Amino acid sequence: MGNNIVSKSRGVARTIMLDPDSSDARFESGRDYMDEKLKQLHLNAGRLSGEQKTCGTKMRHPTEEIAKKVANKMNARPLRKYDVEPYPCPFCGMWHLGRTMPIDVLKSFAAEKE
Numbered sequence: 330m331g332n333n334i335v336s337k338s339r340g341v342a343r344t345i346m347l348d349p350d351s352s353d354a355r356f357e358s359g360r361d362y363m364d365e366k367l368k369q370l371h372l373n374a375g376r377l378s379g380e381q382k383t384c385g386t387k388m389r390h391p392t393e394e395i396a397k398k399v400a401n402k403m404n405a406r407p408l409r410k411y412d413v414e415p416y417p418c419p420f421c422g423m424w425h426l427g428r429t430m431p432i433d434v435l436k437s438f439a440a441e442k443e
Contacts, residue, residue, distance in 0.1 A: 362393055363417070370435050371416040377439060380420045389423040390415065396424035 350368040363371070375383035390396035396415030403426065406413045 333406040384420040
C-alpha cells in the first residue's frame with residue numbers, strides 16, 4: 330500500500346496520499362500509541378457523548394496508526410481551524426478524528442456526565 334491510506338466513511342472508500350517526508354514529533358518520539366488510561370478515558374467520553382456524536386458519519390480508520398497518519402496530514406494544513414487527534418470509538422471499534430482535547434477536559438467531561 331506504500332504511503333497511501335484507505336479509510337471508509339459512509340461506505341465509501343477514500344485513499345489519502347501521505348507525504349513520506351512529513352512526520353509528527355509526537356508519533357516519532359515514542360508516543361506511538363495511546364496509553365491504556367487515555368484510551369479508556371476516550372472510550373468513556375465517547376459512550377457518554379452518544380453514538381451519533383462520537384461515531385455517526387465520521388470517517389472510520391481501522392487502526393490507531395492509520396488514524397494518526399491522517400491526523401498528521403490534516404494538522405499540516407496551514408489554514409486549518411483546529412488540530413485533530415485520533416480517538417478510539419466504543420461503538421464501531423475503529424478510530425475517528427476529533428478536535429485535540431486536553432486530558433483534564435476529557436476527565437472533567439466524563440465526571441460531569443456521570
